[in-house]
Amino acid sequence: MAILEFTNVSKDYITEGQSVPALHEVTLNVEAGQFVALVGRSGCGKSTLLNLAGAMDFPTSGQVRVGGAVTSTLDDAGLTRLRRTKVGFIFQSFQLLNTLSVVENVELPLLLAGVGGAAEKALECLRLAGMEGYARRMPYQLSGGQMQRVGIARALVHEPVVLLADEPTGNLDTVTGDGILELLRGIAAGGGTAVVMATHSLEAAALTDRTVRLRDGRIAADSGH
Ligand SMILES: Nc1ncnc2c1ncn2[C@@H]1O[C@H](COP(=O)(O)OP(=O)(O)O)[C@@H](O)[C@H]1O
Ligand SMILES: [Mg+2]
Numbered sequence: 216m217a218i219l220e221f222t223n224v225s226k227d228y229i230t231e232g233q234s235v236p237a238l239h240e241v242t243l244n245v246e247a248g249q250f251v252a253l254v255g256r257s258g259c260g261k262s263t264l265l266n267l268a269g270a271m272d273f274p275t276s277g278q279v280r281v282g283g284a285v286t287s288t289l290d291d292a293g294l295t296r297l298r299r300t301k302v303g304f305i306f307q308s309f310q311l312l313n314t315l316s317v318v319e320n321v322e323l324p325l326l327l328a329g330v331g332g333a334a335e336k337a338l339e340c341l342r343l344a345g346m347e348g349y350a351r352r353m354p355y356q357l358s359g360g361q362m363q364r365v366g367i368a369r370a371l372v373h374e375p376v377v378l379l380a381d382e383p384t385g386n387l388d389t390v391t392g393d394g395i396l397e398l399l400r401g402i403a404a405g406g407g408t409a410v411v412m413a414t415h416s417l418e419a420a421a422l423t424d425r426t427v428r429l430r431d432g433r434i435a436a437d438s439g440h
Contacts, residue, residue, distance in 0.1 A: 303370030360391035
């Protein structure tokens with residue numbers, strides 16, 4: 216079953232009265248267990264696609280379906296629920312809260328959602344990300360690669376159906392980035408979660424099951440390896 220479905224999705228941004236086209240008639244299905252690289256030059260629409268997939272923004276026309284729900288038909292409560300249960304986001308700049316410890320950062324999504332057993336689940340995800348020994352550290356005591364592992368643990372803690380990663384290795388050296396890619400690959404291979412990753416790196420794209428290439432907001436190629 217498709218976990219993420221884009222059907223004829225177009226997105227135009229309106230800024231200062233001007234309409235900026237970002238995506239044009241994108242149709243795309245992503246299945247559970249897939250690891251998808253989203254590639255294409257800067258400005259081709261990768262981040263826009265991920266934001267629509269995460270229900271952070273909505274299409275101008277067409278439909279985005281995440282875990283069966285059409286994002287543009289949900290009310291605020293439904294959207295909050297979708298974001299807190301179905302979607303995990305990983306950022307290039309990690310986005311950890313500096314005043315919280317590692318384990319507190321990972322617990323936070325569960326605390327916000329009012330889900331019990333947060334500490335235990337956070338430790339389990341830190342273990343999966345190879346960071347179990349760092350739970351009590353503060354983010355500033357970590358390397359970039361370690362921060363991204365914590366970011367991944369946080370994105371996984373509520374067991375999302377889709378993990379969305381926007382240039383997750385963009386701030387890391389190649390060796391560290393490769394470790395992060397292997398981790399993401401393992402998460403997708405686990406079968407329950409699809410991983411969709413925007414990347415500039417062709418090496419990163421070579422490690423995925425599928426590469427979707429965007430050009431000027433359209434899908435120019437879509438291939439498995
Ligand atoms: N919030 C926004 N407001 C106006 N234009 C935007 C906004 N976000 C992105 N764009 C424009 O949409 C297009 C696609 O951008 P983006 O999705 O960020 O591409 P990518 O992530 O591939 O670099 C670009 O032309 C960009 O300038
Ligand atoms: Mg981008």
